[in-house]
Amino acid sequence: MTIDRTIPDHLTHHDGTTYAGTHLIIDVHNAKNLNDRPHIEQALRDATQATGATLLSLHSHHFSPQGVTAMAILAESHISCHTWPEIGFAAFDIFMCGATDPHAAIPILQAAFETPDIRVTELHRGAT
Secondary structure, eight states: OOOOTTSOTTSEEETTEEESEEEEEEEEOSOSOTTOHHHHHHHHHHHHHHHTOOEEEEEEEEOSSSOEEEEEEETTEEEEEEEEGGGTEEEEEEEEOSSOOGGGHHHHHHHHTTOSOEEEEEEEETOO
């Protein structure tokens, strides 16, 4: 991705289009480690670092008997995760603006949850 530095840093510019940010909807199937809160938190930290984003805070909750919801609050927006260990599924949202690469999180998630079965939908939010 080539970033146009003539526009404000907090916007995204790609292929001649300026927009607020890239939103990836990521479905992770046949996944492992979905009930391991510390593992999920580390995966969010690693994904944040890989994308070039800035982690401001990380919050998570472990449900009983299973499942985790976690949110990484970023200077560039957020990464969220909701898991359903009983069916091997996790739902991630990655929304980032500026000079970040949200796609760089995909191989991190694939490795962390030990599955090649990742499905991604990409949206460009706030296109002008």
